[in-house]
Amino acid sequence: MKLPFQFYLEDFGVAVAAITGVLAARGKRVDLFGVIVLALVTALGGGTIRDCTIGDFPVFWVRNPSYVFIAAGAAVVTFYLERAREFPRSVLLVADAFALALFTIVGQQKALDFHVGSAISVAMGVITGVAGGVLRDLLLGEIPLVFRPEIHLYATAAFAGAVANVLLARWSPTVRTNMMVGIAAILAMRLAGIRWHLSLPVYDPRQADETQPRGPAPPQA
Amino acid sequence: MKLPFQFYLEDFGVAVAAITGVLAARGKRVDLFGVIVLALVTALGGGTIRDCTIGDFPVFWVRNPSYVFIAAGAAVVTFYLERAREFPRSVLLVADAFALALFTIVGQQKALDFHVGSAISVAMGVITGVAGGVLRDLLLGEIPLVFRPEIHLYATAAFAGAVANVLLARWSPTVRTNMMVGIAAILAMRLAGIRWHLSLPVYDPRQADETQPRGPAPPQA
Amino acid sequence: MKLPFQFYLEDFGVAVAAITGVLAARGKRVDLFGVIVLALVTALGGGTIRDCTIGDFPVFWVRNPSYVFIAAGAAVVTFYLERAREFPRSVLLVADAFALALFTIVGQQKALDFHVGSAISVAMGVITGVAGGVLRDLLLGEIPLVFRPEIHLYATAAFAGAVANVLLARWSPTVRTNMMVGIAAILAMRLAGIRWHLSLPVYDPRQADETQPRGPAPPQA
Numbered sequence: 001m002k003l004p005f006q007f008y009l010e011d012f013g014v015a016v017a018a019i020t021g022v023l024a025a026r027g028k029r030v031d032l033f034g035v036i037v038l039a040l041v042t043a044l045g046g047g048t049i050r051d052c053t054i055g056d057f058p059v060f061w062v063r064n065p066s067y068v069f070i071a072a073g074a075a076v077v078t079f080y081l082e083r084a085r086e087f088p089r090s091v092l093l094v095a096d097a098f099a100l101a102l103f104t105i106v107g108q109q110k111a112l113d114f115h116v117g118s119a120i121s122v123a124m125g126v127i128t129g130v131a132g133g134v135l136r137d138l139l140l141g142e143i144p145l146v147f148r149p150e151i152h153l154y155a156t157a158a159f160a161g162a163v164a165n166v167l168l169a170r171w172s173p174t175v176r177t178n179m180m181v182g183i184a185a186i187l188a189m190r191l192a193g194i195r196w197h198l199s200l201p202v203y204d205p206r207q208a209d210e211t212q213p214r215g216p217a218p219p220q221a
Numbered sequence: 222m223k224l225p226f227q228f229y230l231e232d233f234g235v236a237v238a239a240i241t242g243v244l245a246a247r248g249k250r251v252d253l254f255g256v257i258v259l260a261l262v263t264a265l266g267g268g269t270i271r272d273c274t275i276g277d278f279p280v281f282w283v284r285n286p287s288y289v290f291i292a293a294g295a296a297v298v299t300f301y302l303e304r305a306r307e308f309p310r311s312v313l314l315v316a317d318a319f320a321l322a323l324f325t326i327v328g329q330q331k332a333l334d335f336h337v338g339s340a341i342s343v344a345m346g347v348i349t350g351v352a353g354g355v356l357r358d359l360l361l362g363e364i365p366l367v368f369r370p371e372i373h374l375y376a377t378a379a380f381a382g383a384v385a386n387v388l389l390a391r392w393s394p395t396v397r398t399n400m401m402v403g404i405a406a407i408l409a410m411r412l413a414g415i416r417w418h419l420s421l422p423v424y425d426p427r428q429a430d431e432t433q434p435r436g437p438a439p440p441q442a
Numbered sequence: 443m444k445l446p447f448q449f450y451l452e453d454f455g456v457a458v459a460a461i462t463g464v465l466a467a468r469g470k471r472v473d474l475f476g477v478i479v480l481a482l483v484t485a486l487g488g489g490t491i492r493d494c495t496i497g498d499f500p501v502f503w504v505r506n507p508s509y510v511f512i513a514a515g516a517a518v519v520t521f522y523l524e525r526a527r528e529f530p531r532s533v534l535l536v537a538d539a540f541a542l543a544l545f546t547i548v549g550q551q552k553a554l555d556f557h558v559g560s561a562i563s564v565a566m567g568v569i570t571g572v573a574g575g576v577l578r579d580l581l582l583g584e585i586p587l588v589f590r591p592e593i594h595l596y597a598t599a600a601f602a603g604a605v606a607n608v609l610l611a612r613w614s615p616t617v618r619t620n621m622m623v624g625i626a627a628i629l630a631m632r633l634a635g636i637r638w639h640l641s642l643p644v645y646d647p648r649q650a651d652e653t654q655p656r657g658p659a660p661p662q663a
Contacts, residue, residue, distance in 0.1 A: 022645070031642040033597045034589025037576075048495065053269065055278025057497025058558070065561045079645060116279070119286045134258075134360070139576070141585050143362050147255025155254045200252040203243070203300060274490065276499025337500070340507045355479075355581070364583050368476025376475045421473040424464070424521060 003106070003179055010106065011070050013099035017043040018071040020096055021136050022078040023087065028140060032079060038136055039075030040068065045132035050107055050124050054114045093194060101186035104129035104158040105165055105179045118166040125162035129186075130155050149202050153193030156200060161186030224327070224400055231327065232291050234320035238264040239295040241317055242357050244308065249361060253300060259357055260296030261289065266353035271328055271345050275335045314415060318378075322407035325350035325379040326386055326400050339387040346383035350407075351376050370423050374414030377421060382407030445548070445621055452548065453512050455541035459485035460513040462538055463578050464520040465529065470582055474521060480578055481517030482510065487574035492549055492566050496556045535636060543628035546571035546600040547607055547621050560608040567604035571628075572597050591644050595635030598642060603628030 003009065021042030022035050030038070044061050051059040061067045078087070107128020111121045134144040146154050165182035172178055192198065224230065242263030243256050251259070265282050272280040282288045299308070328349020332342045355365040367375050386403035393399055413419065445451065463484030464477050472480070486503050493501040503509045520529070549570020553563045576586040588596050607624035614620055634640065 025645050027646055028585060029591070030585070030589045030645050031591045032645070033601075033642055034586070035645050037589065037597075052273055052494055053278075053280045053283055055280075055283075057278075057495075057499075058556070059495045059497075062495055062497075062558055062562050065559055068561065068565060079643075082645075114279070116283055117286055119289065120283050123289060138359060138580060139586060139589075141362060141583060143249060143251070144255070144360060147251045147258065147360075149250070149252045155258075159254075200254055201300075203246050203251050203253070203256050203303075204248055273494055274499075274501045274504055276501075276504075278499075335500070337504055338507055340510065341504050344510060359580060362583060364470060364472065365476070365581060368472045368479065368581070370471070370473045376479075380475075421475055422521075424467050424472050424474070424477050424524075425469055 003176060006106065009102055011066070012095075013102045014043045014067050014070045015074040016092070016095045016099040017103070017132060018074040019078050019087070019092065020133070021071075022075050022082070023092075024136055024140060032076070035079050036072050036075045038139060039078075040071050041139060042132045042136040043067070043071040043074075045135040046103060046128040046130065047107060047132075049131050050111065050128050053127075054111055054116060054124065056110075056114065094191070097187055097190040097194075100129050100154065100158055100190060101161060101183040104162055104186055105182040108162045108165060108182075109175070109179060112166075121166055122159065122162040125165070126155055126158045129158040149199035151199075153189055153198050153200070157186045157189035157193060160189055224397060227327065230323055232287070233316075234323045235264045235288050235291045236295040237313070237316045237320040238324070238353060239292040240299050240308070240313065241354070242292075243296050243299040243303070244313070245357055245361055253297070256300050257293050257296045259360060260299075261292050262360060263353045263357040264288070264292040264295075266356040267324060267349040267351065268328060268353075270352050271332065271349050274348075275332055275337060275345065277331075277335065315412070318408055318411040318415075321350050321375065321379055321411060322382060322404040325383055325407055326403040329383045329386060329403075330396070330400060333387075342387055343380065343383040346386070347376055347379045350379040370420035372420075374410055374419050374421070378407045378410035378414060381410055445618060448548065451544055453508070454537075455544045456485045456509050456512050457516040458534070458537045458541040459545075459574060460516040461520050461529070461534065462575070463513075464517050464524070465534075466578055466582055474518070477521050478514050478517045480581060481520075482513050483581060484574045484578040485509070485513040485516075487577040488545060488570040488572065489549060489574075491573050492553065492570050495569075496553055496558060496566065498552075498556065536633070539629055539632040539636075542571050542596065542600055542632060543603060543625040546604055546628055547624040550604045550607060550624075551617070551621060554608075563608055564601065564604040567607070568597055568600045571600040591641035593641075595631055595640050595642070599628045599631035599635060602631055 018039035021039040024042075025035055025038055044067060048059050048061070051057070081087070104125040108121045108125030110128075111124035116124065130146045133146055137144040137146075145151050161182040161184075164185045165178050168178040168181055169175070239260035242260040245263075246256055246259055265288060269280050269282070272278070302308070325346040329342045329346030331349075332345035337345065351367045354367055358365040358367075366372050382403040382405075385406045386399050389399040389402055390396070460481035463481040466484075467477055467480055486509060490501050490503070493499070523529070546567040550563045550567030552570075553566035558566065572588045575588055579586040579588075587593050603624040606627045607620050610620040610623055611617070
């Protein structure tokens with residue numbers, strides 16, 4: 001089941017994810033090849049893990065190489081543009097929230113087309129949405145940003161939207177509408193997370209406090 | 222070929238592996254989502270690599286989502302329990318030795334059911350037993366614990382038990398008995414390693430010495 | 443399509459890659475098991491990712507376990523030899539350049555036999571040639587060497603040779619000749635990169651400068 005304009009939207013999402021892959025290399029002394037790989041891994045990594053675990057071969061970007069060209073092209077352009085001037089970060093944050101929402105729901109729907117159950121479809125949606133960024137951070141030697149409270153409801157938003165998508169399917173037969181509600185839910189929750197600095201509870205909060213100024217203990221989360 | 226009570230034992234092993242995934246996040250300022258992913262990767266990562274390399278799709282946890290629920294549930298419970306009080310580490314160490322033994326031999330047997338040779342079945346057993354922990358450590362930005370002498374015969378025990386399992390198969394046709402001998406061998410060797418601080422020789426021992434008090438050169442290993 | 447002596451050359455390439463996997467562990471306090479895993483991952487990792495993305499199962503080393511034996515054997519020998527005396531690094535650098543060239547073109551040709559397009563065949567060649575080293579560096583907690591300018595045209599050489607191989611195929615029907623030209627091109631470009639310290643432009647050059655003595659800004663790249 002395809003969304004209207006899905007192909008254009010996906011190309012846009014791939015380019016946005018590739019740009020975030022490049023920008024994560026700031027301060028790391030990585031060369032042009034490294035930057036292109038980071039962009040490809042960020043944009044295509046989640047879908048690759050999804051395809052390899054549900055068993056759809058060859059994986060999507062082998063079957064449709066245009067994703068590779070778009071991600072690599074976005075990486076090269078960003079590589080040279082960033083030398084001249086900085087990307088507007090707030091625009092990128094909103095574009096990335098949209099890419100997260102789109103990748104999650106489209107990835108979940110693909111898994112549903114392979115007849116996985118509801119729970120696994122949610123997992124596959126979240127994997128498609130966030131695993132590329134996890135691999136990017138691994139390649140840069142950092143604990144994945146999506147595991148940290150500073151990111152403000154990133155994976156959680158993807159999870160909630162994917163759950164909404166499968167729950168709606170019990171009452172509404174219109175897959176396309178359910179998908180659009182799921183995408184809207186992720187986008188809204190992610191932007192709300194950024195706006196109001198929402199976050200999940202943190203493991204080992206004592207450790208976390210040590211980096212904060214002393215004062216009364218903060219409320220959980 | 223299934224062991225008696227194999228399903229209950231596997232569920233127990235998955236929960237134990239998930240708990241070790243959570244505990245590895247101590248001091249890392251990871252949020253609840255990160256903790257759940259670490260638990261899932263530790264518990265399901267080795268079997269996923271096994272299934273993807275022998276070519277069994279969809280991978281086991283997509284076909285049987287109960288593993289995902291057990292690992293995620295164990296992660297959430299551990300996340301909140303650890304805020305109240307610490308897990309008894311010695312109990313966990315023994316439970317983890319049992320999970321290692323079970324995962325290794327059951328993973329090896331699955332590979333044998335796919336008609337791989339003896340050598341590859343040993344490799345698949347070791348991968349099933351230890352690769353989840355390797356991925357967990359990668360996600361936390363650390364050199365895998367299983368590569369270090371401090372772990373005291375972890376992968377080595379898995380390797381020896383898997384070799385025992387395939388060697389026994391040359392004389393004894395009772396797969397189930399061979400598996401139980403393999404499991405017992407791993408458990409015994411792992412617990413002996415912990416008890417007497419056994420370890421493999423270390424690469425580059427001069428480097429290692431620099432962190433030790435000066436004195437006569439230690440005997441190899 | 444096979445090159446003359448391809449099997450012997452591949453075995454040689456696997457052993458060389460395994461040795462570089464071991465040597466990367468210098469100063470890391472890794473035990474014998476860790477060293478063997480590093481060797482296996484370096485030698486077999488790229489081809490495993492290629493097989494999993496084009497969808498050839500079981501992956502090559504499950505079907506042909508001799509690669510596992512060669513890599514593990516080379517690792518054990520290197521582990522003990524390095525305690526006695528150091529490997530001659532310049533010999534290894536040339537041997538590794540040859541392994542890069544061979545893996546890239548043979549990996550690309552395998553992808554072409556699976557009917558992927560030209561662009562994806564180039565990507566698969568580069569993955570086969572360099573991804574094992576990326577995984578090795580990940581396991582050691584370092585930003586992949588192949589992403590850094592210090593490596594001097596490693597992935598770039600693989601990319602150029604793979605492009606040469608598919609471009610030649612438009613005019614010349616002799617696959618074997620095209621492959622040998624591709625291998626020669628990679629080898630020549632890699633050795634030239636080492637000899638004259640060539641490198642790709644670096645992202646974020648200001649950051650890089652901070653670790654250099656102050657002076658006039660260096661020309662780009």
